[in-house]
Amino acid sequence: xxxxxxxxxxxxxxxxxxxxxxxxxxxxxxxxxxxxxxxxxxxxxxxxxxxxxxxxxxxxxxxxxxxxxxxxxxxxxxxxxxxxxxxxxxxxxxxxxxxxxxxxxxxxxxxxxxxxxxxxxxxxxxxxxxxxxxxxxxxxxxxxxxxxxxxxxxxxxxxxxxxxxxxxxxxxxxxxxxxxxxxxxxxxxxxxxxxxxxxxxxxxxxxxxxxxxxxxxxxxxxxxxxxxxxxxxxxxxxxxxxxxxxxxxxxxxxxxxxxxxxxxxxxxxxxxxxxxxxxxxxxxxxxxxxxxxxxxxxxxxxxxxxxxxxxxxxxxxxxxxxxxxx
Amino acid sequence: xxxxxxxxxxxxxxxxxxxxxxxxxxxxxxxxxxxxxxxxxxxxxxxxxxxxxxxxxxxxxxxxxxxxxxxxxxxxxxxxxxxxxxxxxxxxxxxxxxxxxxxxxxxxxxxxxxxxxxxxxxxxxxxxxxxxxxxxxxxxxxxxxxxxxxxxxxxxxxxxxxxxxxxxxxxxxxxxxxxxxxxxxxxxxxxxxxxxxxxxxxxxxxxxxxxxxxxxxxxxxxxxxxxxxxxxxxxxxxxxxxxxxxxxxxxxxxxxxxxxxxxxxxxxxxxxxxxxxxxxxxxxxxxxxxxxxxxxxxxxxxxxxxxxxxxxxxxxxxxxxx
Numbered sequence: 001x002x003x004x005x006x007x008x009x010x011x012x013x014x015x016x017x018x019x020x021x022x023x024x025x026x027x028x029x030x031x032x033x034x035x036x037x038x039x040x041x042x043x044x045x046x047x048x049x050x051x052x053x054x055x056x057x058x059x060x061x062x063x064x065x066x067x068x069x070x071x072x073x074x075x076x077x078x079x080x081x082x083x084x085x086x087x088x089x090x091x092x093x094x095x096x097x098x099x100x101x102x103x104x105x106x107x108x109x110x111x112x113x114x115x116x117x118x119x120x121x122x123x124x125x126x127x128x129x130x131x132x133x134x135x136x137x138x139x140x141x142x143x144x145x146x147x148x149x150x151x152x153x154x155x156x157x158x159x160x161x162x163x164x165x166x167x168x169x170x171x172x173x174x175x176x177x178x179x180x181x182x183x184x185x186x187x188x189x190x191x192x193x194x195x196x197x198x199x200x201x202x203x204x205x206x207x208x209x210x211x212x213x214x215x216x217x218x219x220x221x222x223x224x225x226x227x228x229x230x231x232x233x234x235x236x237x238x239x240x241x242x243x244x245x246x247x248x249x250x251x252x253x254x255x256x257x258x259x260x261x262x263x264x265x266x267x268x269x270x271x272x273x274x275x276x277x278x279x280x281x282x283x284x285x286x287x288x289x290x291x292x293x294x295x296x297x298x299x300x301x302x303x304x305x306x307x308x309x310x311x312x313x314x315x316x317x318x319x320x321x322x323x324x325x326x
Numbered sequence: 327x328x329x330x331x332x333x334x335x336x337x338x339x340x341x342x343x344x345x346x347x348x349x350x351x352x353x354x355x356x357x358x359x360x361x362x363x364x365x366x367x368x369x370x371x372x373x374x375x376x377x378x379x380x381x382x383x384x385x386x387x388x389x390x391x392x393x394x395x396x397x398x399x400x401x402x403x404x405x406x407x408x409x410x411x412x413x414x415x416x417x418x419x420x421x422x423x424x425x426x427x428x429x430x431x432x433x434x435x436x437x438x439x440x441x442x443x444x445x446x447x448x449x450x451x452x453x454x455x456x457x458x459x460x461x462x463x464x465x466x467x468x469x470x471x472x473x474x475x476x477x478x479x480x481x482x483x484x485x486x487x488x489x490x491x492x493x494x495x496x497x498x499x500x501x502x503x504x505x506x507x508x509x510x511x512x513x514x515x516x517x518x519x520x521x522x523x524x525x526x527x528x529x530x531x532x533x534x535x536x537x538x539x540x541x542x543x544x545x546x547x548x549x550x551x552x553x554x555x556x557x558x559x560x561x562x563x564x565x566x567x568x569x570x571x572x573x574x575x576x577x578x579x580x581x582x583x584x585x586x587x588x589x590x591x592x593x594x595x596x597x598x599x600x601x602x603x604x605x606x607x608x609x610x611x612x613x614x615x616x617x618x619x620x621x622x623x624x625x626x627x628x629x630x631x632x633x634x635x636x637x638x639x640x641x642x643x644x645x646x647x648x
Contacts, residue, residue: 041511042482147599178538179575179615182582182595190591204511207541211584211593215402234586248512249586250519250541256565258545260520263513266481 228304250251361547435473
């Protein structure tokens, strides 16, 4: 059964400058035990989407269901029950841990907030610490007594202590030193195998995403422009934006040529998204229709779909006809 | 052009002395890009600031070593000579965060014109006209009009271009770029790397490119110096460094990053954590994390020995070569 499903989810913010369509009609699902990566440039709405999934901000439109139950309009006790099932690890372990609390208190907070019996708390804290590879004595120290990597381990322990089904990882390694990133990725991989966790991985580093995710969704200006199984999407990217993103990844190989001039310009503002396909002002393959009509979703293979007029036989003969899905 | 020898910059803190830069030596030629790679706390930014004569005050001090630019010794120069003749004129810097290196209450044109005025570089044309030329050179669209805009009216990528225009306004011999692409999205990052190369072709400046990103360094640099705990552990041509790294730390770094298309099941990680700068391990500072550490590594710091196309400070190499 699908663990988490989003149907046409939107989140618009009203600001003095106008309405910001941060997330604008997203449909996706996450199965138990899998990793779905959400990639895109800053401002594409990926962190807002994480907030919506965590129940930290109300939806403007759409529906989020967890194990078949609509949770987008839950309040009170029901919402609390769901929140225990979905936890988060944020980017910066220096700001996500309260410096005035000992690790023991930091780890006990979620348990007590969700009504755990005090008697079991100490054992659960020890187990969470051992899961993330920290000694039990860590519980009596403060966050500043740990390195960045160890702090992120504490943040992971806090996310796991309620035994959630889904953990939202918002750029979990990008604030860490290069030499400890691999440790953290391996730890997250081990925990997933051991505990059957599903991850929603928000990241801008595509090499990391290819390594860690089973499926990938590429966001651009509040919309998903392409999603699919990681190997398919990385081997046969269909959307010009995905192609440009992949080409732009700097590779630790001096012989690899830089993707010069692939796409020009910068991301438009979500205050006034471009007409038609939102990517069209930057697209090297932009056609007339792209400036006027938003593309439909085309299924290009099993579990692989993209929104681009180039994939639509009405505009480019010989390709498949667009199919609306979700 | 630039010759740095045994540079030591230490920070005198209440809790102790941090040897942030502890015996760094390298050369940089005109038109060359040298990548300085390392993690936070390895001393790469402090090396850049030392070249500018700007170790953090009051704790930081250059305690030893030599920095020669075109044969002129910079260590020990008077502060006002440094400010008048060197900083912003012969050596300029692009820092990581364009929002903090630009003043929010002045137009970008004013800010690019400021170093031109300060160093008396405007002769036939006004400093502002020259500033517009520089903004145009770094490809800020409609530069003449946008020179009147304020930093907050620019996107992150464009702000970084403004900072670059400011840095090259006086045609420095040496450009220090400290993580200039780290705050940018990948598609903008590519554009900025192109710009750096174009600036180098136009001005012939030598570039010290400080980064932790092995991919960016591979794409842009001619040579790489790898820093760990205040020292350069390996210097090599870029091809050599990536194809056959000699220092175990360099090897570990290259093994531990996921690479597009490689699809490893599991990454090989470097054990342990970066050292505490206040109490560095004795001997080779990397020895507690090194898979090859032996008795001598714990006792004595390895000398930097010449190898084909560079230098390595590791007992494995020093012993095998001896």
